[in-house]
Amino acid sequence: MSSLRSSDLRASHLEVEGLHHRYGDSTVLHGVDLSIDAGECLTLLGPSGCGKTTLLRSIAGLERPIAGHVDIGGEVMSNEPAAASGSPASGSQKSVWVPPERRRIGMVFQEWALFPHMSVADNVGYGLSRPERSGPMVNEALALVGLGDLGDRMPHTLSGGQQQRVALARALAPRPRVLLLDEPFSNLDTSLRLEVRTEVHRLLHELEITSVFVTHDQEEAFVLGDRVAVMNEGEIRQVGTPQEVYHRPADRWVAEFVGSVSVLRGQAVGGSVDTIVGPITVDDALTGDVDVVVRPEHLALAPNGATPAVTAEVELVEFYGHDAMVFVAIDGHRLQVRTGPMVDVKRGDRVGVQFVGGAASAFPPAPAPAN
Amino acid sequence: MGAEWGGLAVLRVVCGLLAIAFSFPAAYLVWRNFTSDADPLGLLFDERTLAPLWRTLRLAVAVSVSAAVLGTAVAWLTTRTDLAGRSIYRVLMPIPLVFPTFIGAAAFIRTMNPGGLVFRLFESVGIELGIELRGFFGSWLVLTLFTYPYVYLPVAARLRRLPSALEESARVLGDTMSQAFRRVVLPQIATSIAAGTLLVFLYTISDFGAVQLMRYDTLTRAIETNYLARPPVAFALSLMLLVLAAVVVIGENAMTRRLPADAGGRSSRTTEHGLGRFAIVGHLIVGITVVLGVIAPVAALIDWASGSGRPLTVDNATIVEASLNTLSVSVATAIVAVLAVAPIAFLVARRNDRFGRYAHAAVIATFALPGILIALALRFWTLRAGAIGNAFADTHAVLIFAYVVRFASLAMGVTLVAVRSVPDRLHDAASMLGADRMRRLRTVDLPLMGPGLLAAAGLVLLSTMKELPISLLIAPLGFQTLTTRIFGSFQEAFVAEAGIMALVLVAMSSVLTWFLVLRRADHL
Numbered sequence: 001m002s003s004l005r006s007s008d009l010r011a012s013h014l015e016v017e018g019l020h021h022r023y024g025d026s027t028v029l030h031g032v033d034l035s036i037d038a039g040e041c042l043t044l045l046g047p048s049g050c051g052k053t054t055l056l057r058s059i060a061g062l063e064r065p066i067a068g069h070v071d072i073g074g075e076v077m078s079n080e081p082a083a084a085s086g087s088p089a090s091g092s093q094k095s096v097w098v099p100p101e102r103r104r105i106g107m108v109f110q111e112w113a114l115f116p117h118m119s120v121a122d123n124v125g126y127g128l129s130r131p132e133r134s135g136p137m138v139n140e141a142l143a144l145v146g147l148g149d150l151g152d153r154m155p156h157t158l159s160g161g162q163q164q165r166v167a168l169a170r171a172l173a174p175r176p177r178v179l180l181l182d183e184p185f186s187n188l189d190t191s192l193r194l195e196v197r198t199e200v201h202r203l204l205h206e207l208e209i210t211s212v213f214v215t216h217d218q219e220e221a222f223v224l225g226d227r228v229a230v231m232n233e234g235e236i237r238q239v240g241t242p243q244e245v246y247h248r249p250a251d252r253w254v255a256e257f258v259g260s261v262s263v264l265r266g267q268a269v270g271g272s273v274d275t276i277v278g279p280i281t282v283d284d285a286l287t288g289d290v291d292v293v294v295r296p297e298h299l300a301l302a303p304n305g306a307t308p309a310v311t312a313e314v315e316l317v318e319f320y321g322h323d324a325m326v327f328v329a330i331d332g333h334r335l336q337v338r339t340g341p342m343v344d345v346k347r348g349d350r351v352g353v354q355f356v357g358g359a360a361s362a363f364p365p366a367p368a369p370a371n
Numbered sequence: 372m373g374a375e376w377g378g379l380a381v382l383r384v385v386c387g388l389l390a391i392a393f394s395f396p397a398a399y400l401v402w403r404n405f406t407s408d409a410d411p412l413g414l415l416f417d418e419r420t421l422a423p424l425w426r427t428l429r430l431a432v433a434v435s436v437s438a439a440v441l442g443t444a445v446a447w448l449t450t451r452t453d454l455a456g457r458s459i460y461r462v463l464m465p466i467p468l469v470f471p472t473f474i475g476a477a478a479f480i481r482t483m484n485p486g487g488l489v490f491r492l493f494e495s496v497g498i499e500l501g502i503e504l505r506g507f508f509g510s511w512l513v514l515t516l517f518t519y520p521y522v523y524l525p526v527a528a529r530l531r532r533l534p535s536a537l538e539e540s541a542r543v544l545g546d547t548m549s550q551a552f553r554r555v556v557l558p559q560i561a562t563s564i565a566a567g568t569l570l571v572f573l574y575t576i577s578d579f580g581a582v583q584l585m586r587y588d589t590l591t592r593a594i595e596t597n598y599l600a601r602p603p604v605a606f607a608l609s610l611m612l613l614v615l616a617a618v619v620v621i622g623e624n625a626m627t628r629r630l631p632a633d634a635g636g637r638s639s640r641t642t643e644h645g646l647g648r649f650a651i652v653g654h655l656i657v658g659i660t661v662v663l664g665v666i667a668p669v670a671a672l673i674d675w676a677s678g679s680g681r682p683l684t685v686d687n688a689t690i691v692e693a694s695l696n697t698l699s700v701s702v703a704t705a706i707v708a709v710l711a712v713a714p715i716a717f718l719v720a721r722r723n724d725r726f727g728r729y730a731h732a733a734v735i736a737t738f739a740l741p742g743i744l745i746a747l748a749l750r751f752w753t754l755r756a757g758a759i760g761n762a763f764a765d766t767h768a769v770l771i772f773a774y775v776v777r778f779a780s781l782a783m784g785v786t787l788v789a790v791r792s793v794p795d796r797l798h799d800a801a802s803m804l805g806a807d808r809m810r811r812l813r814t815v816d817l818p819l820m821g822p823g824l825l826a827a828a829g830l831v832l833l834s835t836m837k838e839l840p841i842s843l844l845i846a847p848l849g850f851q852t853l854t855t856r857i858f859g860s861f862q863e864a865f866v867a868e869a870g871i872m873a874l875v876l877v878a879m880s881s882v883l884t885w886f887l888v889l890r891r892a893d894h895l
């Protein structure tokens with residue numbers, strides 16, 4: 001057990017308000033607000049190009065936003081008053097800019113960015129003061145990530161997983177107030193990625209450090225995040241616990257981006273929609289045409305002998321090991337049904353399909369159905 | 372961020388000044404053409420300018436064609452065939468690059484003159500050698516032999532990387548070996564041939580030493596003969612040379628753009644064509660090239676240095692002084708050149724800044740500027756610029772400035788690569804760990820860019836050591852470098868000192884060439 005522990009890290013809360021950023025003519029952040037509690041891990045989930053990395057770099061101070069406010073532990077890191085309309089709620093009109101090297105933020109980069117000409121120990125000690133470097137802090141940080149004996153090695157002699165851990169140790173060694181991680185696992189192959197993910201998960205919990213983790217991988221976001229912020233086109237579409245985001249998506253885009261859905265068109269009357277798989281309970285404020293989005297695990301193949309709500313034809317079966325997905329068609333509508341690992345249907349079979357969830361999310365219909 | 376913008380402004384000003392400095396010699400020559408009292412247009416179409424222009428063109432075209440053919444043939448023979456001993460040939464082929472052409476010319480002329488090695492060989496079998504190697508043929512032979520590596524190096528590198536699958540596909544689709552070469556291989560190496568040939572052409576039109584010794588009146592030689600007695604003629608000749616260089620570079624750019632893009636990929640296995648009974652032809656081509664381009668000049672220099680059988684009168688002090696002069700002025704030039712291109716490379720690579728790009732263009736353009744023009748411009752400027760000119764006339768500062776303008780373009784590319792070799796994310800990482808700008812420069816940039824900057828300095832050092840016309844025209848009075856000593860000695864009398872100095876220079880240049888050019892030839 002290393003002596004670098006949560007009590008060493010003065011975890012701070014992080015506030016982001018009204019952040020706007022632009023590259024040339026294209027706006028990449030449209031007024032982003034975020035509030036992260038001390039010790040919390042927030043994952044930023046979104047497709048590539050949604051602005052999540054720009055948001056992270058704006059927090060770090062590597063990008064200078066054109067408007068908005070960043071605050072760490074009550075200290076203003078950057079403040080740019082909005083140019084014309086509507087100043088940020090609590091932001092003063094004074095422009096403030098703290099350069100990245102004075103923010104005391106740790107960051108793990110996508111390609112890790114280890115200094116190729118320095119040993120592992122020199123990399124880890126880079127953010128420490130000269131006396132600290134010769135003290136135990138370097139070895140503590142290395143021990144924390146399980147690389148205690150590799151300090152003398154050069155980065156290129158390490159495996160990908162080891163380099164990733166050196167990057168993490170380097171970011172943690174100076175006891176940052178906030179840790180930012182920019183898709184740190186994207187350079188690892190799948191099996192290693194799962195292993196490292198669990199290690200990092202455990203470490204973030206043990207250290208109770210405030211962290212922001214950027215990813216485009218929904219599973220990674222759900223596993224690591226106390227809360228998930230879903231981003232698209234420079235805006236945050238929803239912030240909530242992984243469960244909230246998955247089960248109660250804020251809009252149809254979030255519903256479709258986070259996990260698989262089948263979309264069923266129908267008429268909402270009194271909190272219920274009559275769909276091709278039968279009536280489904282929805283929010284009773286909805287009326288008229290709606291699209292009901294149904295998760296695959298809320299549909300089931302009717303057991304033999306039972307009276308199915310409707311019969312469908314099996315188009316494809318994908319077996320994953322721990323479970324399976326059956327793609328079925330009813331009158332040209334395609335649905336995805338998750339089944340257990342003992343799937344016994346095959347392409348061309350006719351099966352019964354029923355809705356087994358309690359309620360589902362529904363949204364006003366999109367101009368063109370997604371599937 | 373405020374400090375950073377301040378820094379950017381300073382860098383832009385520096386780059387602006389550098390752009391002006393690098394454009395100055397050419398601009399000055401153009402300006403002088405139209406402000407001297409003589410009739411500029413009349414002079415441009417005068418026999419005294421048109422005849423040297425014609426000779427320059429003739430020589431440059433002839434040397435370019437022969438160097439392109441020889442360089443390409445030798446590259447193909449040593450990389451794509453089963454020619455015996457090809458790995459040894461591959462090491463030998465680039466060696467002629469280490470000889471400054473005037474030393475090569477001197478070696479050839481000397482060895483065939485009475486007392487020379489070849490002359491004595493013929494004499495020993497009772498033949499009085501009456502051939503004198505002079506004029507067009509001599510210039511063509513020497514320049515071809517010592518410039519073909521400019522074609523050989525990039526073409527051989529390209530051939531080694533060219534995937535065999537391309538050629539094999541052509542063969543499977545029904546091409547004969549020569550059809551496949553013409554239809555598939557040649558288009559793929561065309562850009563490399565064109566790039567190498569451009570260097571040969573530019574080298575030939577700017578060469579002064581070889582044509583001077585061969586007494587072939589090209590533009591450079593005519594400029595040297597006229598600049599003291601008839602300055603307006605020299606200026607008109609300079610303008611011709613300047614325009615010729617510009618036309619060739621622009622033309623090459625336009626042509627290369629139409630050539631097909633190189634297919635990428637490094638091939639692990641290359642086809643080796645069986646030469647069969649043509650192997651003897653291959654050996655003849657490569658062998659004669661080695662004998663004439665490597666063995667003959669080395670033997671001639673050794674014979675020259677050992678006094679060719681005559682009593683030796685060697686003044687060691689002269690040799691040491693000239694060597695030290697060459698070394699000190701070359702090192703100074705290399706350092707100044709790298710310091711000059713570094714801010715430009717930084718602005719271009721890091722900021723993609725407009726000012727940086729202008730300065731970059733100004734530096735790159737000077738690679739086509741013959742040294743004698745820089746020398747001429749600065750020589751006249753120091754004579755005419757009143758007090759400032761007087762202060763600079765005959766100083767090391769002007770000499771180093773001239774060298775820098777001439778050779779900084781060699782450092783530009785390597786320095787750009789060095790600056791780009793430090794990825795932004797390393798800066799970001801260092802910032803996040805609390806390092807300010809100075810610490811980032813000291814701990815991240817300099818250590819990572821070090822080898823690249825050193826190579827850039829080395830390239831400038833190598834070229835400056837071998838430089839002749841600038842050294843001849845504007846070195847301070849009494850400041851003799853190895854090249855000016857050797858050149859002077861050759862013209863005065865055949866003293867052994869000059870031979871020794873030539874060997875010293877070739878040895879120094881060999882070591883540097885090995886480290887800088889040959890080891891990196893794969894990346895050309």
